[in-house]
Amino acid sequence: MQSVLITCLFFSVLSYATPYRIVVDPGHGGKDTGASLNNIKESEITLQISKKIREQFQGTPNIEVYLTRENDSIVPLFERAELSKQKKADLFLSIHANSSPDLSARGAEFYFQSQMPPDEETLFLANRENNEVATSSEVKDKGDLNTIIEDLQKTGHVYSSQIFAETLLKNWKKDFKARSQPIRQGPFHVLVNVPIPSVLIEVGFITNTKDRDNLSLPHKQQRIAEIIFNSVIEYKEKMDKGHFSSHIISHANR
Numbered sequence: 001m002q003s004v005l006i007t008c009l010f011f012s013v014l015s016y017a018t019p020y021r022i023v024v025d026p027g028h029g030g031k032d033t034g035a036s037l038n039n040i041k042e043s044e045i046t047l048q049i050s051k052k053i054r055e056q057f058q059g060t061p062n063i064e065v066y067l068t069r070e071n072d073s074i075v076p077l078f079e080r081a082e083l084s085k086q087k088k089a090d091l092f093l094s095i096h097a098n099s100s101p102d103l104s105a106r107g108a109e110f111y112f113q114s115q116m117p118p119d120e121e122t123l124f125l126a127n128r129e130n131n132e133v134a135t136s137s138e139v140k141d142k143g144d145l146n147t148i149i150e151d152l153q154k155t156g157h158v159y160s161s162q163i164f165a166e167t168l169l170k171n172w173k174k175d176f177k178a179r180s181q182p183i184r185q186g187p188f189h190v191l192v193n194v195p196i197p198s199v200l201i202e203v204g205f206i207t208n209t210k211d212r213d214n215l216s217l218p219h220k221q222q223r224i225a226e227i228i229f230n231s232v233i234e235y236k237e238k239m240d241k242g243h244f245s246s247h248i249i250s251h252a253n254r
């Protein structure tokens with residue numbers, strides 16, 4: 001009788017287990033198109049890819065995915081971060097596409113939070129990604145980069161973010177190109193303000209012909225979504241197995 005009760009309790013606990021929640025943030029939106037070339041807009045590409053990421057998780061038990069925007073609308077950066085708090089999310093992924101005057105520049109980059117002063121290229125990109133179209137409700141929340149850097153806290157989610165970025169890069173390189181130093185740290189507003197592991201994914205360069213095809217063709221977008229899905233599952237398994245604590249220890253010993 002006791003074993004039956006324990007079994008029932010076990011399955012009832014399983015069925016009520018807290019879901020793993022992911023917030024996927026399609027960068028830009030509305031008047032803020034982000035990078036654009038001809039009729040291709042970063043804000044459209046990021047929304048298309050983000051929706052495909054959510055589709056990937058449909059049917060996956062105990063994982064919920066929320067998007068910060070569902071259409072071509074302006075959502076202030078602080079509201080995007082706020083959603084991750086409201087949903088008590090475990091992982092925040094911000095999707096972006098890059099651009100460059102150098103048309104040969106191509107490949108993905110994966111950014112996570114940093115306490116260190118950024119290099120010049122990262123600072124340029126962070127300024128651009130942070131520089132959304134201002135709305136009255138968000139002006140109060142706009143801090144300069146120095147404030148953001150000062151406010152950064154060295155907590156475990158920075159290490160977790162790095163583990164996710166490394167996992168994603170490993171899977172990404174099987175199908176797509178990454179830049180020469182693809183994992184970077186930067187003071188991105190949208191990352192700094194979420195209290196959970198968070199990575200900003202620059203999926204490629206709109207200004208490069210080959211990257212542009214990868215970003216805009218539906219079957220390539222689908223593959224990007226699959227890779228991100230596989231990476232989240234792999235990352236979650238690493239976290240569940242305690243990879244996080246051993247990573248912290250290895251860093252602490254450096």
Ligand SMILES: [Zn+2]
Pocket residue numbers: 027028034035042096097129
């Ligand atoms: Zn962007």
